[in-house]
Amino acid sequence: MYKTRKRAVLISINVLTIICFVASCLMLLPQKTTEGFSWITLLVAFIVFFATVFWGNRFRSFLLAKVRKDTLETGETVxxxxxxxxxxxxxxxxxFYVVIGDVLEKQGDCSVLLIDRTKNYILxxxxxxTSTSDTVRNKLDQHFTEQWPDGFYFFDRHIxxxxxxxxxxxxxxxxxxxxLYVFCRYTRLFDLDVYKxxxxxxxxxxxxxxxxxxxxEISATTKEWEQLAETQQSFLPQKIPNIPKLKIATYYRPLVNVSGDYFSILPIDASKTLLMLxxxxxxxxxxxxIMGLVMNTVKIIEDKEDLVGVLHAIDKAIKGMHLQDKYTVLFLSIIDTEKMRIRYINASMSDPIILSPSPDGYRIKPLTSNASLIGILDVGDVNVAEKRLFRGDTILMATDGVSExxxxxxxxxxxxxxxxKTLMAGAAKEPQQMVDDIVDLIMKYNGDKKLHDDVTMMIAKVGY
Structure with missing residues (x-):
């Protein structure tokens, strides 16, 4: 219905536009053959033409929006x-089961069956x-076997x-x-275009x-994967080092036992510390x-202050693994608590920020990306960015499992x-308290559902 009405609107508007334009032009023709076209007449014709096209397009857009609303966004199709x-x-x-209950059953008064045909098991x-009837299930088993091709189909009252x-x-x-079988007595009222x-x-x-x-399942049942997870955990800092004028807290929660998230805290001297996430x-x-490779590469590099050199070493190591479509985003920085500076390379990380105290509260200063993905693209020339730090500044680094x-x-x-607001309030607290606040917010915001990504963050507070 939607496509039919859309096609009818397009044809009607196009025809109407042509008729209006032709009629307007005929009205502007000289009444006598001895009269010629003036420049004014020609100008008016052009104005009529563009006005007709403009308002025709506006009217067409209005009608198409109305058709879409009437067919796809109202009635049973909604x-x-x-x-x-x-x-x-x-x-x-x-x-999926929650959505079936909330929408198809409660809103639509439909009956639903979900069957895994490869295991012949009702999920x-x-x-x-209707859905619990043995007769209905037997007919479904007879008519629609495991070999049934992918797609959408309609069934009658005889299944x-x-x-x-x-x-x-x-x-x-x-x-x-x-x-997925949906029993619905008013199926005919749904617009056909919604099924695709x-x-x-x-x-x-x-x-x-x-x-x-x-x-x-693999991470929960395979002993080798559990051993791999333990090995991977050993790459991460086991204890936050005691660094003068720099307090750090971290959080690491993999989706399954093994993860692609990582972080590192490596003191260089009394005032300089390398932070990576x-x-x-x-x-x-x-x-x-790849996570283990990155961590080991950074650990063995002698000149850790050369951030460009560190980045190129990581890029070379990943490309040397020849794993298809594998890359990393990362934030690599050196915090100097003596000069109160942060030097950094942000390779496509979306979340690093500085929360800086001000008379009006805290200001957010983004540490924007200045390098591409590492391990899959040509890194090219990379410039190290630098920002001034102030006493009480809080630096937040987090993977997208936090913000998304x-x-x-x-x-x-x-x-x-x-x-x-949680970030603003947490910036005045100790780093570990701020981490706890953010984690609590994540869990509450996510509800009772499982998380769908690794969650990793690091918070560093300068000057205390």
Whole structure:
């Protein structure tokens, strides 16, 4: 319906625009053949032409927006649109079950069955007689086997595939062995164009959830991975060094046992300290290997004050591993508590900031990116940035697992006022207290759901 009405609007507006333009031009023609066109007549014709095109486009945009609202954003179709929007933020089957209950069952009064055909196992079924009926399940088992091709289909009241959309009593989605059956007596009222979008989002969810589930199962059940996690943990600082005029606190929480996040605290002399925090692309064993490689590379470099040299050494080491599409973002810095300066290279990290005290409270000074991804692109010329530090300045470094935590509506924590207020309030506290406040906020903001990324941060307070 949406595409049909959209096509009708486009054709109608184009025809109407042409008719209006031609009619306007005819009115401007000289009434007698002996009269000629004047420049004024020609100018008016051009003005009429552009005005007709302009207002025609405005009117077309208005009608298209109205058609979209009438077909996809109102009526019964809004239920599936809500389902699609919620599905974008599902990372596990538990998340998926909540969305099914909230949208398809409560809002839509639908019955739902989710079956893993590869294992012939029912993952979810609504508590009503349709989805719990043995007769219905037997028909589904007979008609829709594991070999059924991926896509979306409609079924009739006999639980058989139908091409007559108006006789459909439900629809089902097939993706990689996962069959989602939705029994809905008013299926004919949903706009047809919504199903393709639903299928694409369903495919992305299946891929997402399987990846996370596989990583979790491997890390939880494989002893070798547990040993790898212990080895990886040994690369990280086991104790925060006691550094004059610099207080540091850290937090490290991997999504599974092994992680691509890392950080390092390496005193250079009495006043200079190297601080590093980074995140390797992807998950699992390859990310863990790159993490260990980066940490070891920095540890053995003699001249740690040469930040450009350190960066190039890391880049060379990662590229030497020849792991496809593996790279790291990182923040590499040296804090000098004698000269009260920070020298840094930010290789595409999004979150590093300085919270600096002022008469009006705390000001946020971003430590913006000045280098590209490391290990996959040509690093090129890199300039070390430098900023002045003041007594009481708080430096926050964090991976995107902190700012990208989402609430139920899909809003990221880093985009909220409560996150900014927590940082402002925490900057006046001890670093460990500030870390605790941010961690508490992450857990509350995320609700009872599982985290979907590693969470790592480092906070350094200067001058105390």
């Amino acid at each position: 239920i599936l649109n809500d389902f699609i929007n919620r599905l974008r933020f599902c990372y596990s089957l538990d998340d 979810y079924n609504s508590p009503n007689r 058989g595939v139908t091409t007559n959309y108006r006789k459909a009593r439900g629809f089902f989605m097939c993706c990689d062995g996962y069959h 979008r639903l299928l694409e989002e369903y495919k992305r969810f299946v891929s997402r959830s399987r990846t996370i589930t596989t990583l979790s 980074g995140d390797v692309s992807g998950k699992g064993l390859p990310a863990a290997l 935590v989402m609430d139920e509506s899909g809003v990221e924590l880093g985009d909220t006022d409560i996150y900014k």
